[in-house]
Amino acid sequence: MTDTIFDLNVGDFWGIMVRFAITLVYLLILLRVIYFRYSRNEMSFFIFFSMGIMIFFLGTMMHVVYFEIGMAFGLFAIFHILRFRTKTFPVKDMSYMFTTIGLSLINSLKLIKFPLLGLLIFNSLIILSAYLLELFLSKSKVDSYYLIYDNMELLKSDKKQKILNDLSDISGKEIFRYKILSMNCRSKVARLEIFYKT
Numbered sequence: 001m002t003d004t005i006f007d008l009n010v011g012d013f014w015g016i017m018v019r020f021a022i023t024l025v026y027l028l029i030l031l032r033v034i035y036f037r038y039s040r041n042e043m044s045f046f047i048f049f050s051m052g053i054m055i056f057f058l059g060t061m062m063h064v065v066y067f068e069i070g071m072a073f074g075l076f077a078i079f080h081i082l083r084f085r086t087k088t089f090p091v092k093d094m095s096y097m098f099t100t101i102g103l104s105l106i107n108s109l110k111l112i113k114f115p116l117l118g119l120l121i122f123n124s125l126i127i128l129s130a131y132l133l134e135l136f137l138s139k140s141k142v143d144s145y146y147l148i149y150d151n152m153e154l155l156k157s158d159k160k161q162k163i164l165n166d167l168s169d170i171s172g173k174e175i176f177r178y179k180i181l182s183m184n185c186r187s188k189v190a191r192l193e194i195f196y197k198t
Contacts, residue, residue, distance in 0.1 A: 060110075
């Protein structure tokens with residue numbers, strides 16, 4: 001018994017370490033190179049990275065030790081409770097969280113009769129997909145700000161193109177959409193949210 005405590009050649013220890021190194025590399029590419037470049041959210045970067053490491057080792061241990069199905073459901077229930085006890089994440093951050101969990105779980109599996117190159121291709125496809133989606137979003141990024149608009153007559157006329165041209169002249173940006181948030185008939189002004197591409 002004591003002989004096997006310090007013997008790292010027992011079981012699949014080195015195989016796990018190789019898969020962990022692969023996971024670290026791909027998590028760094030996904031979160032540091034892609035996510036952080038476009039989001040600049042240090043706290044989420046820390047959360048996702050540490051979550052990825054923990055998910056990897058949890059997934060690995062599920063195959064190494066006897067793990068009842070009830071315990072697995074209990075773990076997911078804990079994650080579910082944490083989700084509702086913490087602040088709400090934006091949809092994009094939730095997508096990165098799901099990608100981090102998926103990447104770590106895929107790499108934690110001991111795939112029998114499956115080449116390591118195949119695992120690397122799967123990881124690369126996930127990373128490439130995330131990068132292409134970020135590239136697409138950055139090209140079609142829409143920003144908005146609020147504006148107090150005093151041309152009520154034009155607003156009432158519902159001539160959309162003229163209103164957009166007027167808003168573009170006022171803001172100095174190419175406005176393609178607007179939303180009326182509130183109207184004050186007494187002071188004859190409206191509060192608008194105007195949208196433009198950055």
